[in-house]
Amino acid sequence: MHIALCGLGRYTLQAIFLLLLFLNKAAAIPHLDENIIHIGGDHYYPPYEFINQDGVADGYNVELTLAIAEVMGMKVDIRLGDWSAMRKNLDEGKLDVLQGIIYSGKRTAEYHFSPPHAIVHQSIFARKGESKAATLAELRDKEVIVQRGGIMHDHLVQDNVQAQLILVDTHAAALRLLAAGKHDYALVANLPGLYLGRELKLSNITPVGQPFSPQRYGYAVTKGNEALLARFSEGLAILKKTGRHQEIYDKWLGDLTVTGWPWKKIGLVTALISFMLLLILGGIVIWNRVLAREVANRAAELDRQHKQLIQADKMSSLGILVAGVAHEVNNPCSLLLLNLPVLKEAYQDIEELLETQYHEHGDFYLAGLPYSRMRTEIPAMLDDMLTSANRIRRIVDDLRDFARKGPTELNEVVDLNQVVATVIRLVDNTLRQSSHHIKTHYAQGVPCFYGNAQRIEQVIINLIVNACQALTSVEQSISIKTDYDIQSKELRLEVIDQGCGIEPQHLSRLKDPFFTTKREQGGIGLGLSVSASIVQEHGGQLNYESELGKGTHATLFLPTIKEPGCE
Secondary structure, rough: HHHHHHHHHHHHHHHHHHHHEEEHHHOOOOOOOOOOOEEEEEEOOOOOEEEEEOOOHHHHHHHHHHHHHHHHOOOEEEEEEEEHHHHHHHOOOOOOOEEEEEEOOOOHHHHEOOOOOOOEOOOEEEOOOOOOOHHHHOOOEEEEEEEEEOHHHHEEEEOOOOOEEEEEOOHHHHHHHHHHHOOEEEEHHHHHHHHHHHOOOOOOOEEOOOOOOOOOEEEEEOOOOOOHHHHHHHHHHHHHOOOHHHHHHHHHHHOHHHOOHHHHHHHHHHHHHHHHHHHOHHHHHHHHHHHHHHHHHHHHHHHHHHHHHHHHHHHHHHHHHHHHHHHHHHHHHHHHHHHHHHHHHHHHHHHHHHHHHHHHHHOOOOOOEHHHHHHHHHHHHHHHHHHHHHHHHHHHHHHHHHHHOOOOOEEEOOOHHHHHHHHHHHHHHHHHHOEEEEEEEOOOOOEEEEEEEEHHHHHHHHHHHHHHHHOOOOOOOOEEEEEOOOOOEEEEEEEEOOOOOOOHHHHHOOOOOOOOOOOOOOOOOOOOHHHHHHHHHOOOEEEEEEEOOOEEEEEEEEEEEOOOOOO
C-alpha cells in the first residue's frame, strides 16, 4: 500500500510539473490584439527607422506610419528589432506589416507590396585610397560585409557573385568593421550609409559604386493580407495628395540628398570658368543672353516634368481608387439584381387581379397613371432595369480586373480575342462617341500567348483611345481586328483609324517617354511609352504606319505558345 501511494504521489508531481511548464510556455506566447495592427521594422536603419536616445521608435518610416494610421483611423503598434527577426516574425504571423522593405521580383512570391513611399539606392562602400568596385562582378573573391536578411544579402546569394559574405545585423556594424580595416567592402543602402558615416564620424570610408538601379521601398504584408495592405496604400495616397508625405520626406531625407558634394572640386571648376569668362569678355553679353534663354527653357521643362511626375503618381494609386469605387457600386448593384427578379415575380402574381379589375370595372389609376398604359410599361421597365443592372455589374467587373495589380511573372495563358473583347467593353462609350463606324473582326482558332492579360489590356486601351482622339468627325471609321500568321507564329492585332494622321518626323518618337502632340489637350506622353515597354516584356513588337490627313495603322505582334485551338 505504501509503495502504491508513493508511486501515485510521484505521478501527481509529474503531472503538476508538466501543467506548470505548459502554462509558462503559454504565457510566453505574445498576444496580438486583433484591434491593433502590429508593424515591424529595423531598429538601426537611420534615417528611415531606428530607436532614438530616449528608447522610442523614430525616423521617416515611423512618422509616415503614424500619419497613415491617423488619416485612416487605425491603431498601430510599431516594433523595431533585428531585421532578420522582423522578417521571420512577419512570416510567422507575429507581425501584420513591415513598414519599410525593398521590392524585388523574388520577394513577390512571399509578400504583397504597396506603392513605394521612397526610392532606395544601394552603394558599395570602401576605405579611402583602396581599390574601387563599381559592379557586383568586381566583388568576386572579395570579403563583403552585408546585412543579414537584407535585399543585398538576397541578391548576392541569388546572383551567385561568389564573394565571401560577412553577415552582420545592422548597417552600422558593417560600416564600423570596414572603417576598422577589416574586410574589403561593405554593401549597404546609400542614405543610411551616409547618415551613419556622419553620425559615427567614420571619415575614412566612402561610396565607390552603385551596382543596382533605384529600388522601390514601401510597406509589405504576407499573402492573403491584401485588404490590410490596401488601407496603407490608400492612406499613403491621401498623404501624397495633401502634401504631408512630402513634408515628412523632406524632414528626414531632404538634407541627406544634397550632402556629399565635392565642394573643393566645385570651387576649382568655378575658378577656371571665371578665368575663361574673363578671357572671352568681348562675348559675355551674347553668352549671358543665350544662357538666360536656356535657363528659362530648362525651368519650363522641369516644371512640365514635375507636373508629369505628379500625374504619374496619381495613376499609381488608380488601382486602389477604382477597387474602392467598384466595391461601392457593386453593393447597390447587387441589391438591384437581387430585388428586381422578386419584384417582377410579384407583379406577375398580381397581374391577373389587376387585369380582372380592369376588364370588370374599367380603367383605373396605378402610381398616378392609367392602368391601360402601365399594364404594358411596367414589365418593360422591370426588364430594362434588370438588363441595365447586369450591364453595370459587367462594366464594374471589367474595370476592377483592369485596375488590379497583376503578378510580375508573365505566366498566364492569355486569349487575345478575349482581351480585345474586354477592352472594347471598357471603352465602349468612348468608341460610340468618337465614331459611327466601328468595325471589329476576331480571327477564329487563334493560339494563346504567355503573358499578363491586364498589362496587354492597358496597351490595347491606349491604342484604341489614341485612335478615337485622332478622329475629326464621327463619320470617320475605326477598324479593330485580330489575326494569326502561321509562318512567323505570331499573333497580330491591328487598330486602324481614318483620323488626322501623324507627321513623319514624329513617328520615330512615339515611344519616347513624355513625347506627345496633345500637350494642349492635357496629354503627358506616357501611354505609348509604357505600352512599348509592356510589349517588349512580352517579347513582341509595336509598329506604327501613318499618313498625314489620312489616318494611322498601329500593329501589335505577340509570340504564340502553341498551335491554333486555345484551351
